[in-house]
Amino acid sequence: MATLYGAIEAGGTKFVCAVGRGPDALLETATFPTTEPEKTFGQCLAFFRDVASEHGKLASLGIASFGPIDCRVGSEAYGYITTTPKEGWAQTDFVGTFAKALDLPVGFDTDVNAAALAEWRWGCARDLDTCLYVTVGTGIGGGFVHRGTTLKGLLHPEMGHVRIHRLPEDGYSGNCPYHGHQCLEGLAAGPALAKRWGTQADALPPDHIAWTWQADYLAQAAVNWIVTLSPEVIVLGGGVMQQQHLFPQIRDRVRALLNGYLQVPAILDASPDFIRQPGLGTQSGILGALALAMDAA
Numbered sequence: 001m002a003t004l005y006g007a008i009e010a011g012g013t014k015f016v017c018a019v020g021r022g023p024d025a026l027l028e029t030a031t032f033p034t035t036e037p038e039k040t041f042g043q044c045l046a047f048f049r050d051v052a053s054e055h056g057k058l059a060s061l062g063i064a065s066f067g068p069i070d071c072r073v074g075s076e077a078y079g080y081i082t083t084t085p086k087e088g089w090a091q092t093d094f095v096g097t098f099a100k101a102l103d104l105p106v107g108f109d110t111d112v113n114a115a116a117l118a119e120w121r122w123g124c125a126r127d128l129d130t131c132l133y134v135t136v137g138t139g140i141g142g143g144f145v146h147r148g149t150t151l152k153g154l155l156h157p158e159m160g161h162v163r164i165h166r167l168p169e170d171g172y173s174g175n176c177p178y179h180g181h182q183c184l185e186g187l188a189a190g191p192a193l194a195k196r197w198g199t200q201a202d203a204l205p206p207d208h209i210a211w212t213w214q215a216d217y218l219a220q221a222a223v224n225w226i227v228t229l230s231p232e233v234i235v236l237g238g239g240v241m242q243q244q245h246l247f248p249q250i251r252d253r254v255r256a257l258l259n260g261y262l263q264v265p266a267i268l269d270a271s272p273d274f275i276r277q278p279g280l281g282t283q284s285g286i287l288g289a290l291a292l293a294m295d296a297a
């Protein structure tokens with residue numbers, strides 16, 4: 001029987017736990033609300049213990065977490081959620097708690113680095129060297145993989161906070177507590193749309209000017225990511241990207257903004273494979289956690 005791995009996709013509103021032997025073989029999953037660490041961790045631990053008593057011991061666990069986190073192996077605060085504004089969660093020892101309680105090796109990375117890894121290993125970037133994964137949801141975050149290694153450095157990428165230009169006709173003051181309307185998250189995450197227009201993003205009709213602006217903001221950011229990281233694919237996931245009409249608008253706007261500078265088909269042809277939806281649907285995050293577990297085993 002193939003090896004059994006545990007996976008946690010830890011988000012600001014919910015934790016998804018899964019146990020499986022591979023991307024097509026998840027045996028059990030469970031979801032718990034993100035309340036306080038002791039309670040949410042306790043529910044996850046109970047889940048993994050139950051599953052282990054039924055299916056056998058887990059070889060390892062992968063944790064794909066909201067941040068900021070310290071995922072630099074060897075660092076003093078390795079394995080911690082660090083300076084998050086989420087109440088009760090700052091300076092929480094995530095890896096240590098699970099490694100000790102379950103007595104197994106633990107892999108740890110950002111939710112979006114993990115999602116990029118899963119898309120690279122099993123999804124739409126399978127045959128490529130690089131994969132950029134960006135989620136546009138309650139917040140905006142990006143992860144990057146190069147030949148199977150996720151990008152970590154000073155900290156980890158914080159691509160949602162790239163600085164972009166607000167359109168002159170857009171008077172919204174922005175929703176980022178640090179950068180107001182001067183970063184992508186402040187202008188284009190789901191809550192920014194809701195506050196600017198006074199209605200939930202999913203209630204805005206496809207022909208609303210909101211989406212023309214949204215495509216411009218995401219295209220500005222994509223241009224910055226393209227010229228700094230040179231990704232072969234940009235995968236856009238998260239709730240807001242359910243608005244599928246955004247994709248062609250973003251591709252056209254990226255081509256316009258680059259203004260002929262990069263003579264590559266992905267951009268000149270506005271290729272639908274270059275800026276695209278996740279190959280793994282809504283599973284990129286949890287399968288990313290599974291990939292982290294496999295790498296940690």
Ligand code: ADP
Nearest residue numbers: 011137138139190191201202238239240242243
């Ligand atoms: P999270 O980022 O919290 O993990 P999601 O990726 O589901 O979760 O993002 C939630 C955000 O996406 C909310 O702001 C919500 O309004 C927005 N959203 C969800 N579904 C849609 C949709 N179909 N169209 C536009 N926005 C959506």
Ligand code: ZN
Nearest residue numbers: 161176179183
């Ligand atoms: Zn910001």
